[in-house]
Amino acid sequence: MWKKIVKFVKYFTTAMEKIRLFDKTFKLFIPNAEIEKAIDEVAAKINKDNEGCTDIPVILCVLNGSMMFTSALMKRLNFTCELVSIKLSSYAGTTTTGKVQELMGFTSDVTGRRVIVVEDIVDTGNTIVTLAEKLKEHKASEVKICTLLFKPEAYTKDVKLDYVGLSIPNAFIVGYGLDYNEVGRNFEDIYVLDKEDHKLKFYVIFGPPGAGKGTHATAMAERYNLHHISTGELLRKEIAAGTELGRQAKALIEDGRLVPDDVVIRMIGQEFKTVKGVNGFLLDGFPRTIEQARVLDDMLAKIGAELTAVVSIMIPDEVVFDRIRYRATIEGRADDASVEIIQHRIDTYHAQTEPEIAFYQEKGKYHEVSGIGTIEEVRERIFRLVDTF
Ligand code: AP5
Ligand code: MG
Numbered sequence: 198m199w200k201k202i203v204k205f206v207k208y209f210t211t212a213m214e215k216i217r218l219f220d221k222t223f224k225l226f227i228p229n230a231e232i233e234k235a236i237d238e239v240a241a242k243i244n245k246d247n248e249g250c251t252d253i254p255v256i257l258c259v260l261n262g263s264m265m266f267t268s269a270l271m272k273r274l275n276f277t278c279e280l281v282s283i284k285l286s287s288y289a290g291t292t293t294t295g296k297v298q299e300l301m302g303f304t305s306d307v308t309g310r311r312v313i314v315v316e317d318i319v320d321t322g323n324t325i326v327t328l329a330e331k332l333k334e335h336k337a338s339e340v341k342i343c344t345l346l347f348k349p350e351a352y353t354k355d356v357k358l359d360y361v362g363l364s365i366p367n368a369f370i371v372g373y374g375l376d377y378n379e380v381g382r383n384f385e386d387i388y389v390l391d392k393e394d395h396k397l398k399f400y401v402i403f404g405p406p407g408a409g410k411g412t413h414a415t416a417m418a419e420r421y422n423l424h425h426i427s428t429g430e431l432l433r434k435e436i437a438a439g440t441e442l443g444r445q446a447k448a449l450i451e452d453g454r455l456v457p458d459d460v461v462i463r464m465i466g467q468e469f470k471t472v473k474g475v476n477g478f479l480l481d482g483f484p485r486t487i488e489q490a491r492v493l494d495d496m497l498a499k500i501g502a503e504l505t506a507v508v509s510i511m512i513p514d515e516v517v518f519d520r521i522r523y524r525a526t527i528e529g530r531a532d533d534a535s536v537e538i539i540q541h542r543i544d545t546y547h548a549q550t551e552p553e554i555a556f557y558q559e560k561g562k563y564h565e566v567s568g569i570g571t572i573e574e575v576r577e578r579i580f581r582l583v584d585t586f
Pocket of ligand 1: 404405406407408409410411412413427428429430432449450453454455456457458461481482483484485489520521523524532542568569570571572573575
């Protein structure tokens with residue numbers, strides 16, 4: 198009864214959609230409930246084949262990957278059996294090396310005994326075939342192969358697999374005992390390498406005041422699972438909260454000038470450290486000076502990353518006026534309040550921010566779309582561009 202309730206609760210417990218191991222992101226592939234069901238079915242078949250047996254078969258656990266599977270399977274076996282472990286390896290990183298090395302010998306004599314080899318995964322079959330040969334050398338009377346996962350597309354051998362939990366496509370997976378460079382074994386669900394998203398992306402959304410940076414950053418962040426950082430928004434929050442930083446920034450912002458580089462650099466550094474579970478970051482309003490651009494490059498280099506692209510939305514100065522004056526009627530931002538302030542922001546943009554265009558063009562990172570047209574039209578242009586990165 199309780200077992201059933203636990204199973205029911207587990208089924209509806211949502212697993213993590215994505216996990217990150219070192220430099221790679223993996224997405225949910227096989228939820229635990231499916232794994233458990235497959236193990237139930239495999240165990241039922243093994244129990245049926247061993248019904249009434251009088252010998253004591255050896256369950257040979259191939260370490261480390263099949264440790265979790267063997268443990269789950271053993272609990273379901275209803276005949277007398279002995280557990281033996283062996284360690285073989287054919288993986289280095291995410292590609293199979295084709296080499297099979299025996300790392301740890303048999304801990305039991307299998308002469309004249311029936312052996313059920315328990316594997317977490319069979320792909321090319323190199324490991325399992327070598328092992329079957331070794332067991333024959335050790336005079337096992339019968340060798341059966343049981344694997345939780347099987348990649349039929351990758352299998353190159355003709356040795357028959359007796360018990361297969363789940364057949365899967367030829368992809369790199371982790372979890373439920375399977376690893377990426379020795380980590381990830383502990384997850385109870387199985388995850389597959391997320392090819393689109395294994396490296397964090399860092400975008401800058403660029404453009405003059407009122408170009409639509411904030412508008413399109415929101416849509417981009419949602420579509421590409423990015424954390425949107427608007428330095429303008431962060432500063433306005435500081436002002437609203439009446440912090441010391443906010444008090445310093447208020448006068449400068451309301452005059453259309455920039456706040457000091459070190460203030461925004463500190464804020465950005467903090468955001469990079471605290472945010473998890475995203476595919477990357479989208480910087481809106483940063484960098485705004487060549488100095489900030491250089492600091493950003495250094496910050497990314499320190500974490501082994503680099504800027505993916507600068508997505509620039511370009512509109513002429515007269516459109517800046519129209520857009521901001523329209524927004525002033527809705528949002529009431531202090532720096533939208535007068536023509537003088539807006540003009541000052543435009544001048545500041547040309548003097549201090551525009552030089553970044555040449556800076557990023559030189560690095561091949563600058564990509565411009567026209568900001569003229571409806572919001573939907575501009576968004577389409579941006580998505581079409583960002584889909585290529
Ligand atoms: P910040 O908040 O970044 O202001 P900004 O760069 O002037 O840009 P805006 O937020 O005004 O415009 P936006 O491009 O986001 O356009 P939006 O989507 O809202 O910075 C504010 C201040 O903070 C700075 O002046 C500075 O003092 C300080 N600061 C910030 N970062 C700093 C840094 N790194 N270093 C130093 N100081 C810093 O769109 C505008 C309006 O147009 C909206 O109403 C929108 O609905 C509308 N709209 C958008 N697209 C369209 C379209 N295609 N058609 C019609 N309407 C549209
Ligand atoms: Mg904005």
